[in-house]
Amino acid sequence: MFRHEQFGRLYGCVVRLKKPLFCILTLMSMAAGMMVGSVPFTAPAIARQDAILQGLNKITARVFTIEAPIDQAVRFGTLDITVKRCTKRPPEETPESTVYIEIRERRPGERSVDLFSGWMFASSPAVSSMEHPVYDVWVIDCKKVSSSD
Secondary structure (H helix, E strand, C coil): CCHHHHHHHHHHHHHHCCCHHHHHHHHHHHHHHHHHHCCCCCCCCEECCEEEEEEEECCCCEEEEEEEEECCEEEECCEEEEEEEEEECCCCCCCCEEEEEEEEECCCCCCCEEEEEEEEECCCCCCCCCCCCCEEEEEEEEECCCCCC
């Protein structure tokens, strides 16, 4: 049924106040049609090549920007940071970059210790953060690497 036919029937129900059950059913079908048509489409996140992270050394109070390629360990102090996946929402949606990251601590003469493994979100770093007495690491963005590099 076309929308103008629904509105015509609804107008007839309201003006003449005939067949109240029919009026209720018409209103419900119009509401259902509007709800189905108003479901937002969310585009898939775009997989990127490099993650842009920031790290804080709490002892020296220095902040470092870290560019971490996918599946390559990057050293930050005593930490080895490996990004497994980096995704970014399309520009027409709410900005969000998410990174699946593994962080290990490697000290000379000791075995490596797994500190963190999971998703980090650029928009809310406190949701899943790494606990460490000396270092903080958080996500800034995902960057696509050009083929000319």
